[in-house]
Amino acid sequence: MPKRDLVSLLDIGLKIALVGLLAFGAASGLQQFEGKAFGGRLIAYPIAVMVLPVVWRLFATRRPFPYLADALITAPFLIDVVGNAADLYDTVDWWNDANHFFNWLLLSAGAGLLVARSRLEAWQLASLVIGFGATNAIVWELVAYVVFVRDSPELGTAYEDTLGDLALGTLGSVVAAVIAVRWRPTR
Numbered sequence: 001m002p003k004r005d006l007v008s009l010l011d012i013g014l015k016i017a018l019v020g021l022l023a024f025g026a027a028s029g030l031q032q033f034e035g036k037a038f039g040g041r042l043i044a045y046p047i048a049v050m051v052l053p054v055v056w057r058l059f060a061t062r063r064p065f066p067y068l069a070d071a072l073i074t075a076p077f078l079i080d081v082v083g084n085a086a087d088l089y090d091t092v093d094w095w096n097d098a099n100h101f102f103n104w105l106l107l108s109a110g111a112g113l114l115v116a117r118s119r120l121e122a123w124q125l126a127s128l129v130i131g132f133g134a135t136n137a138i139v140w141e142l143v144a145y146v147v148f149v150r151d152s153p154e155l156g157t158a159y160e161d162t163l164g165d166l167a168l169g170t171l172g173s174v175v176a177a178v179i180a181v182r183w184r185p186t187r
Contacts, residue, residue: 004067011071018078019046021085032087037147041081049074052114072110076103100137100165104172108133112180125184126177133173137166 022045026038052070080099082088088095112129120128141162148154154161 004064007067007071008065011067011074014071014074014078015046015049018049018074018081021078021081022046025081025085032084032090035148036084038084040147045077045081049077066114069110069113072106072113076107079103079106096161097164097168100168101172104133104137104169105176106172107136108173108176109179112176113183116180116184122181122184126181129177129180130170130173133176134166134170137169137173140169141165 022038022042025033025036026042049070052073053065056065076099080103083095083099108129111132112125115125115128118125145158145162
């Protein structure tokens with residue numbers, strides 16, 4: 001089987017696993033899913049991972065679909081849900097921090113792959129990838145504040161946690177920018 005077909009199967013498999021696990025989390029009633037906004041995740045995550053396929057279908061029909069970039073963009077959403085399903089956020093101290101670094105690395109690397117073949121200079125590509133990742137980290141933390149922190153007992157420690165999450169997400173984006181610059185074709 002050609003490598004492209006394997007990557008496309010991986011990409012599709014990640015999306016199917018994501019939706020299945022989200023549905024399970026939203027409907028199971030298990031303790032590890034309580035207070036984790038699985039109803040909202042059940043709506044938001046599938047929309048987020050379908051943006052690239054829909055945009056590609058509408059505007060880039062002549063070029064082959066970027067399955068690897070799409071898989072990299074999908075993986076962080078699945079990793080987050082798997083972490084909740086296995087109750088890792090509440091039982092493994094470092095899980096949340098690792099997720100903020102690695103999930104933003106994956107998400108930003110996917111975005112970087114999408115623009116790596118452009119005619120941008122290396123510094124421009126790196127700036128776009130870091131900006132994309134940092135902006136998404138900020139949006140994530142704003143949503144987390146509204147959904148989880150604002151009226152919770154965690155409010156007292158939220159500032160320090162949010163700063164750490166933003167730093168780790170941005171650092172993951174910086175690593176992704178280095179990868180994107182290295183992946184871009186030589187001129």
